[in-house]
Amino acid sequence: MTAPARYHAEYAWLGGQTPVRDVLIEVVDGVIAQVRPAPPGTAATRLPGLTLPGLANAHSHAFHRALRGRAGSARVAPPGADQSPGNFWTWREGMYALADRLDPDSYHRLARAVYGEMALAGITAVGEFHYLHHAPGGARYADPNAMSDALVAAAAEAGIRITLLDTLYLTSTVDGDPLEGTQLRFGDGALDGWVARASGLRLGPHARRGAAIHSVRAVPAETIGGFVAATEGLPVHAHLSEQPAENEACLARYGRTPTELLHSYGALHPGTTVVHATHLSEVDSTLLGDTGTAACFCPTTERDLADGIGPARTLADAGSPLCLGSDSHAVVDLFEEARAMELDERLRTRRRGHFSPAELLTAATAAGHRAIGWPDAGTLAVGKRADLVTVDLHSVRTAGSEPLAGAVLAATAADVTHVVVDGRPVVRDGRHVSLDVAGELRAAIEAVTR
Numbered sequence: 167m168t169a170p171a172r173y174h175a176e177y178a179w180l181g182g183q184t185p186v187r188d189v190l191i192e193v194v195d196g197v198i199a200q201v202r203p204a205p206p207g208t209a210a211t212r213l214p215g216l217t218l219p220g221l222a223n224a225h226s227h228a229f230h231r232a233l234r235g236r237a238g239s240a241r242v243a244p245p246g247a248d249q250s251p252g253n254f255w256t257w258r259e260g261m262y263a264l265a266d267r268l269d270p271d272s273y274h275r276l277a278r279a280v281y282g283e284m285a286l287a288g289i290t291a292v293g294e295f296h297y298l299h300h301a302p303g304g305a306r307y308a309d310p311n312a313m314s315d316a317l318v319a320a321a322a323e324a325g326i327r328i329t330l331l332d333t334l335y336l337t338s339t340v341d342g343d344p345l346e347g348t349q350l351r352f353g354d355g356a357l358d359g360w361v362a363r364a365s366g367l368r369l370g371p372h373a374r375r376g377a378a379i380h381s382v383r384a385v386p387a388e389t390i391g392g393f394v395a396a397t398e399g400l401p402v403h404a405h406l407s408e409q410p411a412e413n414e415a416c417l418a419r420y421g422r423t424p425t426e427l428l429h430s431y432g433a434l435h436p437g438t439t440v441v442h443a444t445h446l447s448e449v450d451s452t453l454l455g456d457t458g459t460a461a462c463f464c465p466t467t468e469r470d471l472a473d474g475i476g477p478a479r480t481l482a483d484a485g486s487p488l489c490l491g492s493d494s495h496a497v498v499d500l501f502e503e504a505r506a507m508e509l510d511e512r513l514r515t516r517r518r519g520h521f522s523p524a525e526l527l528t529a530a531t532a533a534g535h536r537a538i539g540w541p542d543a544g545t546l547a548v549g550k551r552a553d554l555v556t557v558d559l560h561s562v563r564t565a566g567s568e569p570l571a572g573a574v575l576a577a578t579a580a581d582v583t584h585v586v587v588d589g590r591p592v593v594r595d596g597r598h599v600s601l602d603v604a605g606e607l608r609a610a611i612e613a614v615t616r
Contacts (some may be wrong), residue, residue, distance in 0.1 A: 275609070287498050336355075377400050401537065466492065499579040535608045
């Protein structure tokens, strides 16, 4: 047993609608051992501001970060090419071009910088929706999990935990067209090939295995049942109804929506998280809620790609736990994702006040950790992982705000001052303890885009 570490939080969010002032949090071997009032004069590391549980980024594609500021506008084509307005499908072509330039070494450098950016934003665990498995053209690396190893190592070096949501990707369309071009890097040929490769993943104590159905475009219906059987007990994620075209193709092929199709094969259950869930029918929302399936919203990406606004409040009322992700990393800021879920509901309904600050924080913390397989994280309570995130309450954004509402409705990632992950300090005074994150981001992105 290591000597206890003590932290005196000026304010701490212990759940509920209001934070508690002057809280002593004692940490032993990476676990919270005590949470109690801090007596005057207590010897402890001071955490001025509001201390929260670690934030969980439940949906990430690390390599997409290199597209920020390059393919984010309405017009994504290079000079001289077609300059018609873009959408998700035109953005995807830029994403494929980037994917073709990555190898295990460059992916490791990029992911380490991206996960470092997440740490600076208060994210202590990430669900990496990983489908970039193989070399260009689909050739296998000598180590078939070299790209996965790069991500696991990157998270360790950045100081955060990772759930590797290893993704099944077999076809290019709902009609079963074969993979081609960049997509050949994503595929394992068949379910058995995916199972054989994914079962060989090497994970450390900071990493856990999960699984994903990329989408109903990429996984034929007749394969879903086998996938469900092969992934029993794992956290399972799936892109769902991000685009109307996906729904239309699924209805034409199977006579069912994507939600109905997944449900018919037993893929919806409390261990499943569907990502985006933007274009749902009333029946879809009911099925997701009745099965206890979680829904991960990624508002900054969904608005960046012009996807639309999903029915967050409807799903929550139906029984679906909500969590949050930064997806393409157009922004890495879980505070922005949380308030955007509320603000998007206001745009969709033209009414205010759909989620309380505590509900939004729960989506960013405990619910997100559960969705990626870390149920022992996400709350400041005895026996939980010692993940502490402190937010400055006196910045130009938060000054004068109530502590909890100020953090959710006004703070940004730039207001995170201290981050502790499993009892280890990772960010102090707004700086990563071991990485020059901005420098690493710049170098890693230039290496794959120049």
